[in-house]
Amino acid sequence: MPVLARKPAPAPVSMLDMIRTAPWTQALTAEQMARVEADVEERFVPKDGYVCRKGEPVGHWIGCVDGLLKMSSVSPDGKTITFTGVLGGAWFGEGSLLKEGPRQYDVIALRDTRLAFMPRTTFHWLLDNSIGFNRFVMTLLNERLSMFISLVEYDRMLDTNARLARCLAALFNPHLNPGISPQLKISQEEIGYLANASRQRVNGALRVLEEAGLVQVRYGGITVLDVEGLRRFNG
């Protein structure tokens, strides 16, 4: 059998479906929607591939149609620092589009991932013409701000279990990852990449969080029982 054969993924979500059900398109007019659908371009990034890199010019607002991404950066001594994860249905990069200058972080696919690329000009045209879109972007930026405040906080308190809890809480934040369901198929290794922890440390932390009644651990995935509890978890 051919070694390079790749499973013809049953394409559970089409890019257009993903756009049409996205929260930010609900307030758009038919004309605005038509331009969005005409301008957005689908791309595929294989596991371990770069979606975009730190230092590159920012040309697009990017949506994750299907897959899993991590936003990260590499410290001077070569250590990877992950900021957050991006699941199917989520959009990112609005902050980079709203200011001048190159992108400040890497985005890497943890699985084979399909993406939607919206050109910078379309993004700014929506900002100029849709109040609903402005409200959406404002809310998104505010959620990111609160997430990064939380990141600084947990970085200072240095408790791996709490760090993992917040990482999961961010992943299950419906503003940052819309349409997320309480059950998520994600391996403990993938969680480790997102939380900067080893596989067995993730396993240990998940046991603690399960003990606290916040999550349920299953084979190949987790079920989140209490997102707010995860965000507040401490020790």
Place this chain on the structure above:
DNA sequence: CCATTAAACACCC
């Protein structure tokens, strides 16, 4: 010291 981790291995989906 203590916590963490990579590597290796054995199970279980």
Place this chain on the structure above:
DNA sequence: GGGTGTTTAATGG
């Protein structure tokens, strides 16, 4: 074959 639990040896604050 991939995900998971566990042990062991190495690492680093």
